[in-house]
Structures are given as C-alpha cells and as structure tokens.
Amino acid sequence: MYFDDLKKAISNKTAKLGVIGLGYVGLPLAVEMAKSGFNVYGFDVQQKKVDLVNAGHNYIGDVVDKDLKDLAASGKLKAFSDFSKLQECDCVSICVPTPLDAYQQPDISYVKASAGEVARYAHKGMLVVLESTTYPGTTEEVIQPLLEERGLKVGEDIFLAFSPERVDPGNKQYKTKNTPKVVGGVTRKCTALASLLYSSFLEGGVYEVSSPKVAEMEKILENTFRNINIALANEMAILCNRMNIPVWEVIDAAKSKPYGFMAFYPGPGLGGHCIPLDPFYLTWKAREYNYHTRLIECAGEINNAMPEYIVERVSRILNRDKKPLNGSTVLLLGAAYKPDIDDLRESPVLKIITLFENAGANVIVNDPYIPTFKHNGKEYKSAELTAELLRSCDIAVVTTNHSCYDPKFIAENAKRVFDTRNLMAGIDADNVELL
Numbered sequence: 428m429y430f431d432d433l434k435k436a437i438s439n440k441t442a443k444l445g446v447i448g449l450g451y452v453g454l455p456l457a458v459e460m461a462k463s464g465f466n467v468y469g470f471d472v473q474q475k476k477v478d479l480v481n482a483g484h485n486y487i488g489d490v491v492d493k494d495l496k497d498l499a500a501s502g503k504l505k506a507f508s509d510f511s512k513l514q515e516c517d518c519v520s521i522c523v524p525t526p527l528d529a530y531q532q533p534d535i536s537y538v539k540a541s542a543g544e545v546a547r548y549a550h551k552g553m554l555v556v557l558e559s560t561t562y563p564g565t566t567e568e569v570i571q572p573l574l575e576e577r578g579l580k581v582g583e584d585i586f587l588a589f590s591p592e593r594v595d596p597g598n599k600q601y602k603t604k605n606t607p608k609v610v611g612g613v614t615r616k617c618t619a620l621a622s623l624l625y626s627s628f629l630e631g632g633v634y635e636v637s638s639p640k641v642a643e644m645e646k647i648l649e650n651t652f653r654n655i656n657i658a659l660a661n662e663m664a665i666l667c668n669r670m671n672i673p674v675w676e677v678i679d680a681a682k683s684k685p686y687g688f689m690a691f692y693p694g695p696g697l698g699g700h701c702i703p704l705d706p707f708y709l710t711w712k713a714r715e716y717n718y719h720t721r722l723i724e725c726a727g728e729i730n731n732a733m734p735e736y737i738v739e740r741v742s743r744i745l746n747r748d749k750k751p752l753n754g755s756t757v758l759l760l761g762a763a764y765k766p767d768i769d770d771l772r773e774s775p776v777l778k779i780i781t782l783f784e785n786a787g788a789n790v791i792v793n794d795p796y797i798p799t800f801k802h803n804g805k806e807y808k809s810a811e812l813t814a815e816l817l818r819s820c821d822i823a824v825v826t827t828n829h830s831c832y833d834p835k836f837i838a839e840n841a842k843r844v845f846d847t848r849n850l851m852a853g854i855d856a857d858n859v860e861l862l
Contacts, residue, residue: 429551429552429583429584429585429586430586430616430619430620432552433517433518433552433553433586433620434620434623436517437517437518437554437620437623437624437627438623438627440463440464440465440627442465442517442518442624443465443466443467443468443515443516444465444466444467444468444518444519444520445468445469445470445516445518445519445520446460446467446469446470446519446520446522447470447471447520447521447522447544447545448470448521448522448523448524448541449469449470449471449476449480449506450476450487450522450523450524451487451489451594451596452558452559452592452594453469453471453520453522453558454469454486454487454490454495455489455490455594455602455603456520456522456558456592456603457469457504458490458491458494458495458498458504459603459604459629460628461498461503462494462498462503463627463628464503464628465627465628466502467503467504467505468507468513468515468516469504469505470506470507470510470512470544471508472508473508474508476506477506477507478506480495480504480505480506481499481505481506483495483496483497483498488596488597488768488769488770489594489597489598489602489603510544510547511548513545513548513549514548514550516553517552517553517554518556518624519545519553519555519556520556520557520558520590521541521555521556521557521559522558522559523537523538523541523559524537524559524700525538525559525560525561525704525708526700526704527704527707532707533561533562533707533708533712535561535565535569538557538561538569539569542557542569542570542574545570545573545574546573546574546576549574549577551579551584551585552584552585553585554585554586554587554617554620554624555570555574555585555586555587556587556588556590556610557588557590557639558591558592560591560646560647560650560705562647562708562709562712563640563643563644563647563712564712565589565639566587566588566589566613566639567587567613567638567639567640571587574587581614582614582616586614586617586620586621587613587617588610588611588613588617588618588620588621588639589610589611589612589639589643590610590611590621590625590642591609591642591645591649593606593607593608593649594606596699596765596770597767597768597770604629604630604631605629605630605631606629606631607631607633607634608629608632608633608634609634609635609636609642609645609646610634610635610642611635611636611637611638611640611641611643613638618635618636622635644709646705647705647708647709650702651705651723653691653702654702654703654705654706654723654730655722655723655726656691657692657693657697657702657726657730658726658727659691660674660691660692661693661694661729661730662729663677663678663693664693664862673861674862675692675849675852675861678690678692692849693733694733694775694847694862695734695737695775695776695847695862696733696734696775696779697730697731697733697764697773698763698764698765698770698772698773698774698775699764699765699772699773700772703730703731703773704773706720706726707727710723710724734778734779734782735782737779737824737826737845737847737862738779738783738786740845740862741757741822741824742786744822744843744845744860745821745822745843748821748842750821751787752783752786752787752788753788754788754789755788755821755822756788756790756791756819756820756821756822757788757789757790757791757820757821757822757824758791758792758793758810758816758817758822758841759776759779759780759790759791759824759826760793760823760824760825760826760827760829760832760837761776761793761826761827761828761829761832761848762774762777762792762794762797762800762826763776763794763796763797763827763829764776764827766827766828766829766830766848767831768796769797771797771800775826776792776826779824780792780802780807781802781803791816791820792807792808792809792810793809793810793812793816794827794829795809795812795829795831797809812832814836814839814840817840817841817842818842820842821843822841822842823837823841823843823844823845824844824845824846824847825844825845825846825847825848825850825851826847827848828848828849828850834851834852834853835854837850837851838851838856838858838859841858843858843860844856844858844860845860845862846860846861847862848862849861849862
C-alpha cells in the first residue's frame, strides 16, 4: 500500500520533497526538484543559508540566480532550520558533508545527525536517500537501524536507498540535471522508488544497482580512480623534471593514442571535497576486512607531498638568482582548487601558503574569484594583479589556471614564473619554468 501510494505521488509530483544540506550538492538538487514542479523543503543547520535561500539569494556557482529567485518567490522552494518540517516530507535526500577527522578517519557525524533527525520525524510511506559520499555499508549499518528503531520496516513501511552525488563545480557541460544517477536500494521496491524519483526531474538517466553497498563502492571507485591517476601524473612530473624532459609535452603526445590512454595532469596537489578525502573512506573500511590498500595509500602520499615539492622547486629557482626563500616575496596566482570557481575546500594552495610562510617567505595571493579568505587565523586579501605587483615580487607561482589570467602579461612582467598548471604553455621565455 505504502509503495503504491508513494509511487503515485512521485509520478504526479504531489509528493513533497526534502533536501538536508544546502551546499554544493543539496542546493542544486533542491532547485532541480522544484523547477520540475515538486514542492521542496530545504534544511540546513546554518541559519544564514536558510535565510539566503528564502530571500532568493544564490551562493552556489552551479545554480542560476534567477532560478533560485523565482522558486523562492513562488514558494516552490522553502528553507528551514527547523527539522520538524521533515514530518511533512514524502521523500528526503541527505546531502551533508563527510570530512575526515584529525586522524584521517571518516567523520560521519553529519550523516548520523541528519539521519537521526529524519528518523525522529519519519513516517510510513517515506523514501529516504543518502547522497553523501561514505564508506560501503553506511546506509544499511547506520541509517537503516535508526529508522527501524522507530518500528518502521525498511522495504515495507519506509524505503531507503543510496544515490551518490556527482557534482563537479564549474563544469560547463555536466550539471546536476544532465549527469547520470546511480541508485541502490535496500530492497527492490526501495530502488524502484528512488529511481522513479530521480528520473522524474533529472535528464541524465538512472543506473540501478543491486544494493546500497554497490552504489557506495562505485562512488569511492570513481574518485579513487582519479586520485591514483593524478598521483601517477605527479610522479611522472617529478621524474621528468629530474631527467630534463617536459612532462606536459609527454602527456600531450601520449593522449594522441585513440585507445588505452586517458590523460591526467600533474599539479600542486589535490583539492575539493571528494578526490583528496574519499579514498580514505575505503582504506579505513578495508582494515575491517584485514586488507591493506597499498596502491591507494601510496597515491595519497604522492599527492599530499606535492605542496612540499612545489616549495622545493621554487626554492631552487630562487637559488639560481642567489636569493634565499627566507625573505623573498612569492606571489601565488590562484587560491581555488580548480580554475574559474571560488571553491577553497581542501585547496592545496592553503598548505603551500603555510609552507612558504614557515620558510620565511612573504606571501601575496591573487585570486579574482576569492576576494578574501581566512587561513590559520589570518586573513588574506586578493591583491590586484598589476604589472607593478608582478615586478615587485621575486617569483610568481601559478597555482590555479584561471582562464582570466593572461600568460603573456605575466611572463612579460614577472621576474620569475613557476607554473604548476601549464597555464604558460607556448610561452617561450627564459623567466618561465613549468612543473
């Protein structure tokens, strides 16, 4: 009875949808739900986000400002910090952060807290979907018991599934709406309802798997695949530098092969909420099965060491000018972890700043997308990128390849340039050195 009723409500879009967590994943999801005709409640513990959503003020790059403004004005999307409103929802998606703690172990406290709120206000005929990236087993080992403690039988009274978020901030081609969704439910009915829900407002298609664990593991595989291949590119960059071989040219040549090769690129380290963190969820869980994920952990070590390598290379460049790093002025071009976005999450540039300052360097940062930010209790303001600024610094380090950066302008005015992102490709100048 509950299955058929909810199926009908989703199909005719009379089901009320809830999204917990109004960040990079949750807000775009809530907007797409509401744009398709559903009435949507967004939930967040940060009152500031709740107020911004209700006022129609956008703060996420992948959301169109007008879309949010119109949805808030029409009442199709409402935000709350009062989680009791969950009792009015027929379907709830959990999109909260899953960071690592100080010991590089999974911190699923946000998931547990959110699931606890859902369980508190859960009712028969509700669908609950976890989207937060986590270790295989979380949906069934953490969330299911909380729901069933309320006397709700998963698969009969209430429905539970895992559908990993696939958000790539700043991606011009793939957004929430057109990215394929993977769904794995605790039972077939759970999978069917979750699949129906997502297919009712997304255009990328839904790929069904046999269980939440499969869906949880595939998400970890996605990001571990990228982590390991980036580590290989970084290791190649270090070796190529020692052998005096341009690594970027090597990669360009390799990708001319139409099969059997996928290009990954080196850089100053990994950033974002997914790639630097998610593999550690798997290495942690693997210990429960007496398995040591050597390749994954080795890749993590290589990528985590890249900021130190960047600082070492800069020191060697300055030494050629008979300048010590201590006392030199270093201009970092870019603070965001990837180009053309304002996202600082896990940006390797933060670690690079700390390393330079610990070595006695004077650090200046320019990022047109991030006017100010705080790191280690200190506020950094983006300096205006002028010819005078470039000339006044001992070296400019390209740490984010924002498309607005003019490589010719940088090369013509900087004393030295160390490019970690291949922004300066094609610039033939004695003062420019590539990673």
